[in-house]
Structures are given as structure tokens and as C-alpha cells.
């Protein structure tokens with residue numbers, strides 16, 4: 447276990463801005479704005495205002511309260527949170543000329559959420575290995591649970607570039623929780639793009655709201671970088687349209703906690719063309735989970751093996767066609783890699799920006 451998603455990016459220099467990473471890619475940040483995206487901002491800001499007025503989120507622009515940074519009675523962790531929050535605020539003016547007006551608003555919204563809902567608790571969650579599902583659902587309330595999904599299924603209809611801006615702002619406060627959120631979004635996006643209309647309508651609403659959490663299951667104990675050699679099988683049972691899945695997946699983010707598992711399994715020949723993608727319910731008979739992996743950091747999201755022992759999956763849960771699973775899995779990772787890179791760059795950037803960081 448040496449790599450995560452084998453990121454195809456150069457080793458970043460300190461403070462390398464994610465927005466530059468986007469510029470180097472094929473994204474067009476200054477493309478024409480869609481009305482629907484503006485609606486998203488309005489809806490999300492309304493949500494944020496609701497949170498603020500109910501006292502759940504305290505506005506970051508409230509400068510009337512005394513600074514924890516200056517208070518002699520503040521604890522070391524309060525100092526750390528205050529310093530990091532200050533750095534988040536400073537980050538908002540960073541490279542703004544490269545972002546669209548909408549993206550600046552997305553970032554502001556995400557930064558508010560990060561500062562108030564993630565930053566104060568991130569260290570505690572990591573220490574206690576606590577997976578903050580309720581906070582993830584609050585994030586979904588702002589539209590962050592289905593960033594790339596259509597509005598008709600509760601999604602936000604945003605681009606990869608928009609998502610990178612949002613994830614970067616969240617990861618300043620908590621890389622681990624944000625990284626899980628990126629994987630959940632990757633799964634929802636996979637169904638958005640490759641699912642049938644029935645599958646979109648059946649599966650996506652509960653994912654965009656994060657009432658259900660999703661995991662992506664490609665890696666196996668004997669296939670990591672060489673994912674096309676995976677050995678988990680999905681065989682049709684004689685006289686039935688159901689598939690029977692057998693095998694083991696390794697290092698699955700959200701493993702054991704997620705409600706839905708997108709499993710790549712072999713339905714045909716050896717190699718990439720024999721792989722298919724399945725939507726597997728956590729309650730399926732024969733599905734179980736190995737022990738939680740112990741990690742250095744990244745402990746606010748669970749990581750475990752996922753074991754499939756004669757798990758019956760109905761045909762309606764095949765995503766895409768038989769044999770398309772590898773293409774689907776790789777296409778999902780095209781976005782997933784950007785998001786994991788974004789998360790990975792955010793925290794070091796914050797560290798370098800935080801006052802008194804050494």
C-alpha cells in the first residue's frame with residue numbers, strides 16, 4: 447500500500463496553487479456561465495444563511511468577537527484553530543484573478559463551512575477515528591454531496607474545475623473528511639454519467655443528499671496499480687438474471703460505514719474488457735468488511751477491505767454494459783485523481799500560510 451490512486455502529478459513545490467493545476471489541465475475556467483449554476487449559488491447561500499441564523503454556523507465575517515489568537519486564556523488547540531482560520535481567510539484572496547465570479551462564491555461558501563464545521567473538530571475526529579457522517583450531510587445540504595450530478599436528482603450540476611475549488615477550500619480544514627467527500631462525489635458522478643435514466647432516478651437522490659454514502663471498490667489484495675488484473679468475479683446464475691459476486695476489495699475508503707459499494711468485478715475475459723461495474727447494497731447477504739486499516743492521519747474516514755461471498759446482485763444494478771466496467775472505473779478516476787491532488791495540495795499550503803507555523 448504505497449500509493450493512493452497513483453497520482454499522475456509532479457511532486458508539488460510548497461504552496462503550489464491548485465488553481466494553477468487546473469490551468470495546466472483542459473478546464474476552461476472562464477467559460478460562459480449557466481443560469482442553473484447561478485441558481486445553485488443562490489440556493490446554497492440560502493442554505494448557509496439558514497445555518498447562520500440558527501447558530502449552527504457562525505459567520506466568518508463577524509469581527510466583533512475577541513480573537514482567540516490574542517486571548518491569554520485560550521488553549522494551545524484554540525490558538526492553532528484561530529491561526530489556521532486566519533490562514534483560511536487569507537487564502538481567499540489568493541490567485542483570485544484565475545477564478546470565475548461563481549467559483550469565488552463557491553470557494554467562499556466552502557471556506558465558511560470548512561472554518562465552522564470542519565476546522566474546530568478535525569483533530570479530535572482524527573484522534574478518535576470518528577467518521578463525521580452528520581457533518582457530511584450538512585455539507586450535502588449546501589450542494590456538496592452531488593457536485594457533478596443533475597439538478598433533477600438533487601445535484602449541483604457543476605464542473606470538475608468548480609469541484610476542485612470547493613474541495614480545496616474544504617481540505618484546508620480537514621483533508622481526510624474532504625477526501626472521503628470527493629470519493630462519494632466520484633461514485634455519484636459515475637452513476638450520473640453511466641447509469642440508465644432509471645438508475646439515475648432510483649439511486650442518485652439519496653446519494654446527493656448523502657442520506658446514503660457511497661464507496662468505490664476497484665483495488666484488491668493482488669491488484670492495485672494493475673487494476674485490470676482484478677479477480678473478483680460476477681457470474682450469472684443459471685436460470686436467473688441475477689449476478690453472484692465473489693472476491694475481496696482492499697483499502698476501500700468508507701468501507702463498513704458506506705451504504706452503497708460500486709464494485710468492479712469480472713464478468714468475462716481476462717484483462718480490462720472483461721470487467722463490469724455493479725451497485726451493491728450494504729445490506730446484501732454475503733457482504734462483509736475486514737478490520738479497519740490503521741493509518742497515519744486520514745483517520746476521520748474508515749478504510750477497510752470489502753468481502754463478497756456469493757453476493758446476489760440484480761441485473762438492474764449493473765452500471766453501464768457488461769465489459770464496460772474498467773472504462774467506467776478509469777473515467778471516474780480521471781476526476782478522482784484531480785480531487786485527491788487538490789486535497790493533497792491544500793493542507794501543505796495552509797501549513798505554509800499559517801502564522802507561526804514552523
Ligand SMILES: Cc1cc2nc3c(=O)[nH]c(=O)nc-3n(C[C@H](O)[C@H](O)[C@H](O)COP(=O)(O)OP(=O)(O)OC[C@H]3O[C@@H](n4cnc5c(N)ncnc54)[C@H](O)[C@@H]3O)c2cc1C
Pocket residue numbers: 447448449450451452629661662663664665669670671672696697698699700744749
Ligand atoms: C488511504 C487509502 C485509501 C484508498 N481508497 C481506495 C478506495 O476507496 N477504492 C479503491 O479501489 N482503492 C483505494 N485505495 C487503493 C489505492 O488505489 C491503491 O493503493 C493504488 O491503486 C496502488 O495499489 P497498491 O497499493 O497495490 O500498490 P502497487 O500497485 O503494488 O504499487 C506499489 C509501488 O510499485 C509501483 N509500481 C507498480 N507497478 C509498477 C510498474 N509496472 N512499473 C513500475 N512501478 C510500478 C507503484 O508506482 C508503487 O510505487 C486506497 C489506498 C489508500 C492508501
